[in-house]
Amino acid sequence: MRKVFLLLLLVACYTGVFAQLALKSEKGDFETRLIGRALFDGGVFFSDKTSLGNAAEVYDLRLGTVVRFLERWTGKIEVGFAKSKVSMKDIFIEYRDGKNLFRVGHFFEPYSLEYRIGSSDMKFNGAAVTGIAFGDRRKLGASYTYNVDLLNISAGVFSDKDVDNTEKGDEGYALSGRVLYRPYLNGEDVMHIGFSSRFSALGDAEESKVVYSAGAPSNLIPEKFLRADVTDAINEWRFGAEVVMVLDKWYVQSEYLLAHVNRRAAVENYNGDGWYAQVGYALLNGRYAYNKESGMAVAPGEKCLELLCRYNITNMNDKDAGIMGGKQNDLSVGGIYYFNKYVSAKMSYSLVSLDKHAQEGGKQTFSMIQGRIQLSF
Template sequence: MNIVKIKNFSLGLFLFCIMGNGQSLNVKTGEGEDDKISVTMGGRIVFDGALYFDDKTPLGNGTTITDTRLTAKMTYKKWDVKIDMGFNDKKVNTKDLHLKYNINDRSWVKLGYYGEQFGLENWEGSAWQKFMTASVSTQVFGTSRQLGITYVNWNDKVYYSGGIFSDNDAISDVKEGNQGYAFIGKLSYAPLNSKKNLIHLGISAEYRTGNRNGVDENNNTQRFMNYSSNLDTRVEKKKPINFTLDQVKNQLRFVAEFITASGPFFLQGEYYNLHVNRRKEYHSYDAYGFYAQSGLLLLGDQLYKYNLEDRRLKRPKDKTLELVVRYDYTDLNDGFFSNESLKGGRINDFSAGINYYLNKYIGFKINYSYLSLGNNNNFGTKENINLLQGRVLVVF
């Protein structure tokens, strides 16, 4: 029994060391060079602190661990498996659970639970986002993780993908009624991609039936959609926008995107548009939002680089200091009807930040945000909020 315990402890310590160094463990399964399983362990820990000023709504200053992840990746020949679990708010949360088949070095198919390819910022990894959170527009109009299948193909100029997904309840499957479904497609084009200069254009579109919300007295599935955002922070849990739309038949949304970069400078933006069809006795609903963000590399790395496989900017090199600014406008007020007013709130948001990439494992962020909340927000009153926050990020 003691020998078994010692072996288990040794194995656990060995795997922990692998996790800490982000290395892979290769296990031979046959005679061929590629007859092996490669296992990589990793994760992240995010420490955040926030201070709020001039707020009418009581907001809690403080510090917390906003994200803790443990990740396992396994590769066998052309097959990849990823298991990513989150541990926050005293809960275990499913992040990514998927199986991926690499058709060749420029196309693949993925099946499982993961984020849809919709826009740019929506599926940017939270570990190296330019700010503490995605923009309000991306939070409101973007998509969350869903159960589905996606096909992707790309070359030096063109990138396209298409997928079929279920609704938000598929991973837990606790509500009555028929699950909803969605079709989503993405197309991007890089007419200029040289060593120092980049132009990227793209568009994504989605058709979704809505999320199921039980059944009515006639056993018909009821559907709804929820649109929400935080205050550019994960410390304070109150949401200035948290709008639920019922009697949904389906929704159409699209996002147009662009990136341009030249040497140590980049500019990125997205425009979102949403249209929701509801049951015939209810008005349809429209909303929109956009953001633009820019960055400048001050010290260290002096060149933004482009990732062809992800169609996003790469993380700057080690020991690099970056200045970033962002403006966001989100409008969920659609009330131009004689019999009904659909108003979810409006937010103007300006943010500025400094990011320091010490190495590929550790980063630091300082953000300032000014948020102007318009009529019909979830707090019930117009107000302006100033926010200062910092982050220490550990990725292993």
């Protein structure tokens, strides 16, 4: 596996330095190009209670291809190789007809925002803890998206079982939807207000249990400080509200997520929630852009220094349900410098505060300094 890892890394570096490898048919009805990323992380952690060792690792390594064929068909195959494990990422085909987009395969559901952002586009070394806790992983399914200037509507049906879950039994299913309304459009300046929801009916593979867990805002810390094991579950609802603003050199993103689990009559239903708000400013050069199809902000151009701040509260405590999974507050500040379209560097500082119900060491406060060099093509 180590030899495969080194070979893939060399291929990624070669492609990123020289050019994107692309092939196109003579008639122009078929085109494919290589995509990939390599993220190198390091961090120093300061704690007076839980032992958090300093660390460095290759957080994410991916290779894949994007294919366009005929006039309206595209496909994507992307595989991850981080931490000596092979994992499926985006693997889908889609058909685009003007305002309409149909997609089938393995990809993120149209629910929430932060956890759906790719690792190379995340503003900090880790996603917002609320997004990790109450977002969702990629699933097998099908979706439809209708997209115009003022409105974006997405809906889909998915298996509620992860592809790497080998437990036997009937799989549950999930229904997801997301609506974005853009009340402000002025050239490249945009504001959208979004709402999303997700319903899942549990199958035998889930064993009537829903588990929520999350750690610190860092990929280098394996500890899960927050964890709620919700037993006797019948089904689950998740709701989200979001705001994104792109105003020249300013960028704002905020999101609230709520998870509700209906349980059998003998016990109380469970609720967990959280929210975050983050702001960015493009210094030196460039400005932010906006992707109307995904509803996500696009990073400023090369030779730009991006200054960032994020505050996040995640609460898995529900006294009525008898489940105290812990509560976490964290504040992060940092910056990203874009050397060119392929290479960037990140640095951030985070301060984390946990309540007495935290799963690792109880009530405590700790901090961290993290950095990342990333190659993306």
